[in-house]
Amino acid sequence: xxxxxxxxxxxxxxxxxxxxxxSAMLGKLPGVEQASAVMATENNLALLAEAGLRxxxxxxxxxxxxxxxxxxxxxxxxxxxxxxxxxxRQTEDNGGEARAALRPRSIQMALKVAGExxxxxxxxxxxxxxxxxxxxxxxxxxxxLFSNNVSVEEELALKQFAREKDLIVMGPDCxxxxxxxxxxxxxxxxxRGPIGAVAASGTGxxxxxxxxxxxxxxxxQAIGTGGRDLHRDIGGISMLKGxxxxxxxxxxxxxxxxxxPPAPEVAERVxxxxxxAGKPVxxxxxxxxxxxxxxxxxxAVKTLEDAARAAVAIVKGEKPRDSYAEMPEVPAxxxxxxxxxxxxxxxxxxxxxxxxxxxxxxxLLAEVHSNTPTRNALELADVWQSHxxxxxxxxxxxxxxxxxxxxxxxxxxxxxxVKEAEDRQTAVILLDVVLGYGSHMDPASEFVxxxxxxxxxxxxxxxxxxxxxxxxxxxxDPQDLARQSRxxxxxxxxxxxxxxxxxxxxxxxxxxxxPPRGAx
Numbered sequence: 001x002x003x004x005x006x007x008x009x010x011x012x013x014x015x016x017x018x019x020x021x022x023s024a025m026l027g028k029l030p031g032v033e034q035a036s037a038v039m040a041t042e043n044n045l046a047l048l049a050e051a052g053l054r055x056x057x058x059x060x061x062x063x064x065x066x067x068x069x070x071x072x073x074x075x076x077x078x079x080x081x082x083x084x085x086x087x088x089r090q091t092e093d094n095g096g097e098a099r100a101a102l103r104p105r106s107i108q109m110a111l112k113v114a115g116e117x118x119x120x121x122x123x124x125x126x127x128x129x130x131x132x133x134x135x136x137x138x139x140x141x142x143x144x145l146f147s148n149n150v151s152v153e154e155e156l157a158l159k160q161f162a163r164e165k166d167l168i169v170m171g172p173d174c175x176x177x178x179x180x181x182x183x184x185x186x187x188x189x190x191x192r193g194p195i196g197a198v199a200a201s202g203t204g205x206x207x208x209x210x211x212x213x214x215x216x217x218x219x220x221q222a223i224g225t226g227g228r229d230l231h232r233d234i235g236g237i238s239m240l241k242g243x244x245x246x247x248x249x250x251x252x253x254x255x256x257x258x259x260x261p262p263a264p265e266v267a268e269r270v271x272x273x274x275x276x277a278g279k280p281v282x283x284x285x286x287x288x289x290x291x292x293x294x295x296x297x298x299x300a301v302k303t304l305e306d307a308a309r310a311a312v313a314i315v316k317g318e319k320p321r322d323s324y325a326e327m328p329e330v331p332a333x334x335x336x337x338x339x340x341x342x343x344x345x346x347x348x349x350x351x352x353x354x355x356x357x358x359x360x361x362x363x364l365l366a367e368v369h370s371n372t373p374t375r376n377a378l379e380l381a382d383v384w385q386s387h388x389x390x391x392x393x394x395x396x397x398x399x400x401x402x403x404x405x406x407x408x409x410x411x412x413x414x415x416x417x418v419k420e421a422e423d424r425q426t427a428v429i430l431l432d433v434v435l436g437y438g439s440h441m442d443p444a445s446e447f448v449x450x451x452x453x454x455x456x457x458x459x460x461x462x463x464x465x466x467x468x469x470x471x472x473x474x475x476x477d478p479q480d481l482a483r484q485s486r487x488x489x490x491x492x493x494x495x496x497x498x499x500x501x502x503x504x505x506x507x508x509x510x511x512x513x514x515p516p517r518g519a520x
Contacts, residue, residue, distance in 0.1 A: 002033055003073035006055045007080045009065040012087065013039065015123040016146060017185065017438050019065075020404035024440075026067075026083055027404075027411060031075025036402050037083065040066040041125040043149055051402020062125065107136050121184060122171075123147055129172065130154035137162055137169070145171030145226065146185055152233050155226070159237040168241045171226040175202035175438075178209060178222035186407060188436035189476035193218020195311045196249060198242035199258035200225045203350030204286070204304055206436065206472050207499060208256055211308035213474045214497070217315055220252040221245075230262030236270050243270070247277040254280050254311045258304070260355060261287045274298050282310045282320070286352070287359050287374055290322065304356060305498035328505040331494060335464035337427050344506045345420040346391035346430035347413050349406035350472070350499075353432045354393035357503045364507040365389055371396055386420060391430070407439045414450035421454030421465050428466045428506045429454065432499060433488065435473025435481060442479060444487035451491045466509050467493045470502045 014022075019037045026035035036053060038044040040060035048055060053068050060066055065087075069079045104110040107120055120136035122129055126149025133143045137158065145158075150172035162169045170177055176199070177184040181192050188206055190213040199205035202224060209219050223246075225238035239257065246252045255277060257270065262285060274281040275297045283293050283300045284307040293300035299320050301307050310320035344361065348354035355372055362368045362376030367388040373379045380390060383398055394406040394413055406413050413431075420426045433443050440446065451467055458465045469488070473481045489495055496502045 002070050003076060004053065004055060004068065004070045005073075005076035005080055006057065007067040007083065008040065008057065008060045009067065009084075009087070010061075011063050012065040013063060013124075014065060014087075017123070017408075020408045022067075022083060022086055023404045024409035024411075025086065026069055026079055027409060029075070029079045029082060031072035032069050032079050033071040034402070035067075035069045035079065037065065037067045039125045040064045041127050043127060044125065047401045053402050062127065107132065107139060107141070111139060111141075118142060119144060119179070121146060126150050126172070130158060133158050133169065134161065137165060137167055140165070140167070142167045143169045143171070144174055144177055144184060144224070145169060146174060147171070148173040152228065152231075155228060156234055156237075159229075159234060163237055163241065168223070168238055168245070169226075170224045170238060173228075174224040174226045176205045176222070177224045178219055180221070183437050186434070186436060186438040187222070188213075188472070188474050189478075190474055191218035191476075192220065194220060194251065194253035194315050195256060196220040196222070196246035196252035196254070197256040197258060198223045198225060198239050198246065199256075200227055200229045200239065200262075201258050201260060201286075201352040203432075203434065203472070204258045204284075204352040204356075206350070206434065207304040207353070208258060208284075208308045208311075210472050210474055211305060211498060212312060215308065215312040217312045220249060227260075230259050230266045230270070232263035232266060234266075236262065236266045239270055240273055243273055243277060243281075247279055252279065254282065254314045256307050256311050257281060257283045257285075258307065259285050260352070261285055267293070271295065271298060280314045282307050282314070286356055303360070303498075303500040304352075305500045325500065325504070328496075328501065328508045330505070330508050334466060334509065338424070338463050340424045341427035341463060342510065343386075343425050344389045344391075344428045344430055344510055345386050345423075345426050346503075346506075347416050347420070348391065348393050348432050349395055349413065350432050350434055351393045351395050353472075353499045354391050356499055357430065358391045360500060360503045361389060361391065361507060364504070365510070371398070386423065386426075392416075407434050410440060410443065410446035410450075414446055417447075417450045418454050418457055421457045422461075424461060424463065426458075426465060427510050428468055430502060430506045431467065431469035431493070432502075433469055433471040433473070433484065435471060435477040435479045435484065437478070439479070442484075444484050444491075447493070448487055448491040451493065455492070466506075467491075468496070468502050468506045468509065469493050470496050470499050472499075 022037040119142040123146040129147035223242040290300035358370045368377040369380045
């Protein structure tokens with residue numbers, strides 16, 4: 001039976017990303033089955049309990065860091081010791097004890113040190129995030145609110161206050177932004193250029209900015225809004241502010257707006273302002289008919305790739321196309337599938353990638369299931385068990401309770417890859433690989449062994465599996481795009497340039513090489 005060991009570190013605040021990275025590191029140690037490092041808030045304790053890590057933390061306060069490891073009893077003390085060493089290294093990397101003694105204890109104190117600052121990035125537990133964001137706004141700062149678990153009512157109050165002060169609140173749950181050339185949270189290193197973007201989608205913003213970079217152009221500003229901004233209750237306040245700012249920015253020639261389907265009345269409000277921006281605006285509202293979006297000054301497209309390509313075309317003085325979709329070529333030499341192998345199994349770390357894939361695959365193939373279903377796909381009855389064509393967003397809350405995000409910790413996904421390969425009905429495993437700041441520093445080191453294990457599991461049953469995916473990353477990202485591409489390709493992963501291309505290729509492969517229905 002597994003044992004659990006708990007360490008409370010008093011008054012030791014760390015942000016969400018660093019804690020997810022610490023949790024992922026601990027989870028890989030010998031003898032450790034599960035690990036979690038969180039601030040000891042009531043909500044986090046409840047999430048730990050849901051993940052099966054019920055701990056006695058009555059002595060802990062919300063300002064304390066809680067480290068929980070589960071596994072072989074003899075291995076757990078060493079894991080806790082390694083966690084404490086890691087925390088010490090982080091402190092030393094941030095400037096050691098002398099700098100820690102001078103570290104500001106409030107936003108107001110920080111402003112005295114850096115008076116030229118005009119933005120605060122807030123990554124505190126959700127119970128306190130809204131209050132800290134309001135403090136920043138009252139001090140005249142724009143806010144990037146990385147924290148989640150902020151209520152709709154709090155979000156609306158923050159954004160209305162910001163609007164009155166001509167400020168912006170990016171978030172809550174805003175995981176990606178690139179401001180003045182600086183990548184924030186989960187973002188990629190892209191060249192600067194004439195294309196500005198406002199997005200209610202983190203991985204959607206990453207895909208567009210990466211593809212713009214690959215196409216030889218660059219990003220002026222990439223502004224996240226948080227996923228609820230275009231909901232009816234919020235009204236697109238932050239997207240409208242970002243649109244206004246980019247319209248006034250002399251460095252921005254073309255604006256791109258990115259979102260899952262907005263509330264209809266909010267979409268109309270945003271599109272009306274886009275038409276008046278005085279600059280070309282490319283809009284990708286995933287799942288919305290582009291014909292219902294397009295109007296004078298607004299070019300509507302279907303996919304994230306289309307948005308990037310259209311924006312770059314406009315910058316070059318070319319007329320943007322309505323669609324850049326091309327019929328994929330199935331590589332020669334793919335092994336023949338067994339009669340039972342009919343289905344695609346998509347395992348995604350990016351929620352928007354999964355959503356876009358579900359939309360596209362639902363148009364191409366019958367009976368597509370997902371834990372984040374779209375209008376043309378069915379809801380997956382059991383998120384732990386695939387059925388027919390299945391696309392799973394492993395970043396959904398049910399998978400991340402008590403665990404780091406799958407862009408950081410690959411364990412859940414690599415285990416699922418092998419499980420899908422053992423299913424006699426699986427033909428293609430579809431993956432996204434996300435590079436950039438905040439993400440796992442060496443995805444290939446996790447994926448390559450998993451692909452080999454999956455191939456061996458299928459081979460034991462006399463079958464072969466095809467692997468298809470895309471890398472969302474640039475040559476300047478810290479993970480080294482060329483090295484990642486080479487390692488994954490050598491392992492047999494068929495890489496495409498975009499998420500949309502990967503979906504179409506997977507559909508073509510299960511169609512025995514015939515072009516997928518609807519491809520053009």
